[in-house]
Amino acid sequence: MVELQPWLDVVKPHRDIAEGTFSEEMFAADLGTVAAGAGLKEYRDPVTFASKTYLTANLRTALVEIGRRLAGEPTVPAVQRLQTEFGGGKTHTLLSAYHLFGSPEMVEHTGLARDLKKHLKGGVVPKARVVVLDGGGLGPTAETMRDGTVVHTLLGHLAWRLGGAEAYEAVREQDEKLLATSTLQLQRLLKQYAPCLILLDEATEYLTKVMEMRAVEGSLAATTLTMLKELSTAVSNTPSACLVATLTSSRNEDYAAVTGTDMHERVSKAIGRVEHVVTPVEGDDVFPILHTRLFEHVGAEADRAAAADAFSAYYDQWGDSVPGHFREAEYHSRIKAAYPFHPELLDLLSNRWGSLSGFQRTRGVLRILAHTVKALKKAGHRGPLILAGDVPLDDAGVRAEVIKISGESFKAALNADIIRGDSKAAQVDRRAGGEAEAGRVAVRLATTAFLNSFGSDRFPGATNHQMITGVGRPGLSNGVIKDARDALKNTAWYMRYEGGRYRFTTEPNLNKVIVEKESAVPDDVLAALLDEMLQKMAPNQAPWKVVRNVRQSVELPDEPRLVLGLLDSTYRIGSNETAETLAHAKTVLTERGTAGRTNKNTAVLVAVDAFLWDKARNEARTLAAMRDLRDDTHRLRRFNGEQREDLLTRIASFEGRLPHKVVMAYRQLISLAGGTDGNGGTVVDQDDLGPAPAGKTIVAQVTEFLRARDRLLDGLAPGALLSARFALLPEGQEAVEIRRLLDAFHRFPRLPRLSSPEVLRTCLVNGAAQKLFALASGTSWDAPDAVIRFGESVDPGEVEFQDGTWLVRAATAQALLDARNPQPEPEPEDEPEGGDPRPGPVPGPGLPPPPGGGSPEPEPPSGPHRLSVHVQGVPADKVRDVVKTAVLPFATEGAEVVVDFVIAVEADVAFEPHTLDLVVKEGLRQIGVEHQVNDPDQ
Structure with missing residues (x-):
């Protein structure tokens, strides 16, 4: 198969065309x-x-x-x-x-x-x-x-041009008197010459x-x-x-x-x-005429056939998105015959534009295409064909011809949406990046719509398939074209989508009117709308009490319960604002007004990401503008029913998206760290919560983040209360009041947060039952009448965090119980000859090694140094369990662990675009991992 080449490498324009x-x-x-x-x-x-x-x-x-x-x-x-x-x-x-x-x-x-x-x-x-x-x-x-x-x-x-003055003499009288002649007189004249x-x-x-000139026999x-x-x-x-x-x-x-x-x-x-x-x-007679007038040659038959083959195969991929005749042999022949132009471009100019008064079909088409070839040659165009979207409306020659048809009033539309570097279509391409930006897909789509906006058709504008064929070429994916088309529809100022067609008008469309109204949205309206969204997405939700728009430390309660404070959006993380925000957050978390904060381990703050908050504000401003336009009945009369319906659809879409945008922005978690800086000062931790799944609240985001890192516990192992890490019962101290234990979890950032006092209560009950420690109540833990619960079931309702209840070390509790119930000493037995036959104590925790030497050094583990674990078919709700079970144990032993995920997703209904783009793709980009999303439908 012949390789598909750029048309400029195949054809040769006439020199004057190429050089302009x-x-x-x-x-x-x-x-x-x-x-x-x-x-x-x-x-x-x-x-x-x-x-x-x-x-x-x-x-x-x-x-x-x-x-x-x-x-x-x-x-x-x-x-x-x-x-x-x-x-x-x-x-x-x-x-x-x-x-x-x-x-x-x-x-x-x-x-x-x-x-x-x-x-x-x-x-x-x-x-x-x-x-x-x-x-x-x-x-x-x-x-x-x-x-x-x-x-x-x-x-x-007629007479003079036939035979000069001699022939004129035969009709002089009729000519001078403006009289008619006769058929016989004309026959004689014609026969003579x-x-x-x-x-x-x-x-x-x-x-x-x-018509107005009078003659003897009426008008001339x-x-x-x-x-x-x-x-x-x-x-x-x-x-x-x-x-x-x-x-x-x-x-x-x-x-x-x-x-x-x-x-x-x-x-x-x-x-x-x-x-x-x-x-x-x-019909297609115009094809070779254009070739003769514009090109010295149009390349080899094989190159033209290769282009036709490639485009026919490409249209097969689009299926029903393009008409069936695009995939037929006859159209294959038309592509080859029209080369290097796409037949759709020539049909558009010859038929649609050719029906317009003032547009001379062959001449007009030749002028436009001559300027097109000139401009594309100068730009080094690398497309395989010249499509409708490739017509360079930014070229002065092309634009002059187009303006003759469209009229001067369309200059504003061209400047705003298509031809300038900052045009709306160019902005769409830059935002999309990659293939869309390289191929100027949105600019070419806008060009296609513009060219199809004129003609004698009852319904002007480009259909979906005309938009596709105006820019689509082998190698350009369906998804890129569709995404650019949809983005352009919601961005362009003068392009409208009506009756299934994209067309340009001189009247600003919804997009431009909305932009005009955006600049007039009052700050208080914008703030109220964002606060409305914040209330919706940051409700009081267990285990947190939520305080919104925290500006001063006094606004955040100092209570022995979990408090989630949302910093006012003027405090932002990002760019050069981070240091100031963290300093302010540290003040809020360590102080309350003029006093120090007591419960430093119950409060956390969430600040906005500067970039994402700006995006949320912009979205809110647009929503406010659209709501204002919806209520502006006078302005709304300028739009037809389809456009008004489009406005309502957009409002509903933005109302559905804005709450999630707010959650995405409130993602910077700030809390007090367990350690101190080099000077003994308090340190704050800043954590990015990552992208939020659609529908999840800020509170849920914070809760899941802390739970996943064991910084918020719904359950506590009893042994942890005795661990050196928690340091709740220092060495040499035999007991501690359980009220002070709960206070410690509320006050000391070195400890994990408990979702509720019930976590500690359950832990104490389980520890007493397991004989890890005892619970004692009375005037003091070692009072003769103190009630000691050790190795028995305790009703959680009996455990109250108040004075008079202690956690007592197990050995000490056992000693107290033994003292209360002394056992008779056993009769001494005769020691057998050769020494005591009873086994001695086994070395273990808290016991010294036997005399005469310590235990032998443990042998190093004999397991593998490298392995891979393959886990398949894990449902979404078990992913975290797999990580805890099969990843963290290796990581905690210092091993380097790398995990590759292949995530297979299938649903009965299509995903919302923002779920994939804003949540998944954006989230993976922000955590900095390599990823690729494959859509089998594209």
């Missing part, structure tokens, strides 16, 4: 100008013109018919009317006939003449007198010819000019119509005479509004009795 030195006059041929010996050489010189003319099948047919008529074949129609759309090749056909039959000896060696000779009698191109009657160039008043002859009417011009070819161009325009226009009818008959009755007339089929030419349309019908009837209608350019 071409004159736009070369795309604006005028028959009257050429007949007068003026105009560009490309049109004036017969050889140059013939060498640059592509002979379409219809053009060949028209020229052969004319040639056969001039050669005297009586069966060939004498009157040929060129039926074209405005700018559909009629002028080029007239010029071809003018040069070919007026100067056959000059063009006989050109490909044009050689081709036609094959179809003409005797293989000869006949020479004829060629008369040009240019309705656009002829005026309503008398004109003095170069020999001094003064002519007044179309009849006079045959073979003759009369090229009548834009007769309607001439007749409109002379009526007299001229009679002459045209008689001329048609005379030509038909004169061998070797031929009349070729053009009547632009568009009824929207601005000659005289309704009058011009009526005149068009009357001229058509005048010559239509004997005419033969010819359409020189139709």
